[in-house]
Amino acid sequence: MTLADLPPLREVIARHGLSAEKSLGQNFLLDGQLLDRIARVPGPLDGALVYEVGPGPGGLTRALLGAGAEVIAVERDRRCLPALAELGEAAPGRLRVIEGDALAIDELALAGGAHIVANLPYNVGTALLVRWLGTTAWPPWWRSLTLMFQKEVAERIVARPDTGAYGRLAVLAQWRTHARIALPVHRSAFVPSPKVMSAVVHIVPAEQPDGVTPKVLEALTGAAFGQRRKMLRQSLKGLPGALGALAELGIDPTRRAETLSVEEFVAIARTLAR
Template structure:
């Protein structure tokens, strides 16, 4: 690892340029990368599932911390760079689309997730990980890079403008926090927006609610944010009756309901 050339030199030698089509923005600052890894609850020898390593900046930081990394990368241009890294460190590289992977099968003993996620797939991956049928899940923690606006939606509290379906899902099944924020200048090339690293630690709600049912209820409730809950829930068969069965005030708006109230509403709808 110590003998490897600097990241910028590696990228230049490979002629690798960030692809806009793949949503790539490379983070190369070793101090920032090390600080992100230090915030992860990992120990030497732990398994880490990395999505979209690109040229391997975050991968290097993970390996330096003693992690055993399995990385999924769809950009064939980056594979030779990652192959050089795999030759000297415990790194397994899978070429493919992260949206099509089944990582649970790769880690029977569990793993941590780390990713500088391409902005165009980040939310879809997170929702998939939070909606798995088997819970507690295979992943022990997830430390993920998002646009700052998306990160704020994940950790938003009831009553805030950013609070919505994503915050309900994340807060229902995990403890989520923003670890750090990064300016556009931290990346190559600089994106047009600031970024933030979100860390999620799974927790077991143990409330008998299926994620698909919670998703349908929150989709209806937040589908018309400016309307009262009673009006918004008309789009869901049995939705209005569920409000009454849950003992909720139908004149409230969705953004005022906390997660426990959404769980109560979903249970009432399931029974209806």
């Protein structure tokens, strides 16, 4: 059997008795054309390594294999493993499935140099993104991120200052990567259909500013946006050296966190790191 011989995904799901588990944050994506579009977002994948989290019954996995990729997939729901095994048989030597929790995987050892492409389970998506963005080594072990999120989360990743969506996630994403919304995804594309819209975000590494570390920036943004309605002089008073950094940089301490640009957060973090 080849990939072209595989039955429709709905048939695979029915044959294996699969259903999306709310406790695992699952929503199955069945639209083959849409899945192919997502697989094209990172660029040509022929012969490239792709790391996928939460493949479920393998819809996106099938599209990635169809694009010529070699796929390493991590799935914690063992009910999906037989369907994924059939995919592996249709693409010999190009699919490795690992049963386990993605948050506990040594990704660098497993998939260094891979594109990460995933319809992320809703309940771990943000945690995984922050982990991938916060890697100490830069450029990172991954080549690009192509990730499905709830639309609200996607908008927070690409948000600009002085907007309602702008916050910690935007700063952590944008200080050393280029992030964009690659395509919107209507909720009707999923089974079961979620109550919210979704979007695919594409992120590629950029040059890291000198003198800044993820640890310092995470602490700074955590304090600043943890009390986002308060002035900086209040929200940052518990972070040693932060108020002095504001004074040194000439940043008005009566401003609120959402008014600061990514560059201003980087400047404060650089001052704190000295």
